[in-house]
Amino acid sequence: IAGITQAPTSQILAAGRRMTLRCTQDMRHNAMYWYRQDLGLGLRLIHYSNTAGTTGKGEVPDGYSVSRANTDDFPLTLASAVPSQTSVYFCASSQTSGGANEQFFGPGTRLTVL
Amino acid sequence: GQNIDQPTEMTATEGAIVQINCTYQTSGFNGLFWYQQHAGEAPTFLSYNVLDGLEEKGRFSSFLSRSKGYSYLLLKELQMKDSASYLCALMDSNYQLIWGAGTKLIIKP
Numbered sequence: 704i705a706g707i708t709q710a711p712t713s714q715i716l717a718a719g720r721r722m723t724l725r726c727t728q729d730m731r732h733n734a735m736y737w738y739r740q741d742l743g744l745g746l747r748l749i750h751y752s753n754t755a756g757t758t759g760k761g762e763v764p765d766g767y768s769v770s771r772a773n774t775d776d777f778p779l780t781l782a783s784a785v786p787s788q789t790s791v792y793f794c795a796s797s798q799t800s801g802g803a804n805e806q807f808f809g810p811g812t813r814l815t816v817l
Numbered sequence: 818g819q820n821i822d823q824p825t826e827m828t829a830t831e832g833a834i835v836q837i838n839c840t841y842q843t844s845g846f847n848g849l850f851w852y853q854q855h856a857g858e859a860p861t862f863l864s865y866n867v868l869d870g871l872e873e874k875g876r877f878s879s880f881l882s883r884s885k886g887y888s889y890l891l892l893k894e895l896q897m898k899d900s901a902s903y904l905c906a907l908m909d910s911n912y913q914l915i916w917g918a919g920t921k922l923i924i925k926p
Binding site for chain 1: 821847848850858859860861862865867904906908912913914915916917918919
């Protein structure tokens with residue numbers, strides 16, 4: 704593995720189903736993030752983690768949960784999917800959470816909720 | 818609150834120069850980033866400005882004026898591969914990135 708991987712690449716999901724999007728990084732970065740990207744809108748932060756064992760809410764956290772049991776993994780769970788959660792989801796990581804630390808992005812998961 | 822504005826779409830000619838503007842309003846500022854995103858791909862880092870002035874990196878330069886809430890990305894010697902969306906992102910007082918909607922740059926031969 705080099706960088707950040709996400710799984711699945713794409714998914715079609717029935718409304719009401721539970722879904723976990725996986726994200727793994729091998730750069731030993733402390734900070735990780737989940738964004739959603741919708742047409743005509745900027746990336747919006749869902750949840751973040753500044754270090755293993757801690758998480759925080761971003762701009763649009765409702766309907767999503769995360770965990771950060773270790774440095775490498777940061778899964779995003781939709782407890783009961785709704786059509787408005789149809790989006791492209793990007794996981795990202797950075798060495799730390801502030802300053803000039805660029806964020807590195809995974810390839811994204813395209814999720815469709817019907 | 819925060820607000821970021823950038824043009825939705827721009828067109829330029831191969832070999833030319835293009836300037837993509839970004840204006841912002843914020844109560845807290847910890848730097849401004851530019852990212853490039855090709856269609857269907859992930860964003861990739863281009864530049865970071867925290868002090869006023871111009872940062873040059875090869876064909877790409879980024880400028881910041883904190884007093885005016887203004888930044889631009891300058892792309893020189895445009896190549897077809899520069900066709901992409903360019904995302905302006907503001908780092909707020911909580912060290913989180915607030916993203917503009919992006920500028921889609923179309924390069925014509």
